[in-house]
Each structure stands twice: as C-alpha cells, then as structure tokens.
Amino acid sequence: AQSVTQLGSHVSVSEGALVLLRCNYSSSVPPYLFWYVQYPNQGLQLLLKYTSAATLVKGINGFEAEFKKSETSFHLTKPSAHMSDAAEYFCAVSDYQAGTALIFGKGTTLSVSS
C-alpha cells in the first residue's frame, strides 16, 4: 500500500530564510508525487508535481522539490521565505488502486516571521 509521511507538523522560519518541508513516501510502483498548498478556509492549490520526468521539479512561487528514489523522498524547498508563504502544505502520492485518488500526508503548517 502507498503512504506519505510528512516530518514536522509545524515549521517556523524567518522571512528570507530557507524553507525545507520534508516528505517521504512508500510505493511499490513508480510514484506520481505532488505538493499542494492550502490557505485558511480555502481549497488546495497545486505547487508542483513529479511524474517520472526530471527529478528536480520547479513549481509556482519559487518552490521546487527533488525526487530521490534511493531515499524515497520528495522534499519541498524555497531559497528565501516570504510572509505570503505562510500556509499549510500537503504532500501526496497518486493511489493507483483507487482511481488515482490522492493519498495525503498529514500536512505541515509553515509560519514565517518578520
């Protein structure tokens, strides 16, 4: 069965600092992996996705993630945090046994201080 683990339910950084949100996955087949962002009381917005092409994936708002098969990881990074990055972030893997629904991690809340 596929699964996703997000390490750290809450991450705090200063404005301008590096953002690193960790995601590890478990999958018996080549995975499709996603990072979504959610602002309070809103739906989810896709940040980026890995679909077996380039292992370094660039997304919106300056975020990127690197797929590392040997480490079963897909960590999300951004070189310089902005106040507007404060939100909840979800890592997800595509579930081939459920109509390619998504299996989500429990989320990481990012706080950015000035």
Add this chain to the structure above:
Amino acid sequence: DGGITQSPKYLFRKEGQNVTLSCEQNLNHDAMYWYRQDPGQGLRLIYYSQIVNDFQKGDIAEGYSVSREKKESFPLTVTSAQKNPTAFYLCATKPLGGGQETQYFGPGTRLLVL
C-alpha cells in the same frame, strides 16, 4: 469561467438530519472525488467516480452516500449514520488519460453540527 463550485460554503446539521453538499464542475473532467479534512489528519478519501453512473467507496465511506447522474455534478450526502460529521469537505476533479495526473480542488464546504 471554468472551475469547480462547492456549495454552500458553511452548512449546519442538526442531530439525525441528512445534509447534501454540492460539487459542480465545468472543466469537462471525467473523474471526481470527495475528501474529508480534519485538523492534523490531512485529507482522506470518501468516494470517487470515474464515469457517470458509477462510483466507488474510499477509505472512510461509512455514513456518506453519493450519486453521479451527470458528468458535471457529484453531490455528497452526509447521513445521520455519520456520527462525527464536523469537518471541511473538499471536492476534486481530474481528467482521465493523456498522462494528466493533477487533481483540481474546489473551495470546500465546512460542515458544523448544531
């Protein structure tokens, strides 16, 4: 204007009452999904549908029902059998085929129990 509409934004349920959450899309996507979001739990799959007049249970289908009579619509009914319905409900859609794996999310409905 293309997109996914969920209504109402807030919904209140009394004890023993069935309530229906609406999800409508004009993206011409084949697949539709319902997820439940609880704080610190990520999103969990309730039901999904890949074609009109067909749908499948997800991980937490007990106490919920759905229908898919039209491609554009996938309403979710929260029945009185669901003893803990307070949550944020998100509808998502996805085109099938062509290697397109991205799910698109609606703005969500927050269900509260009176």
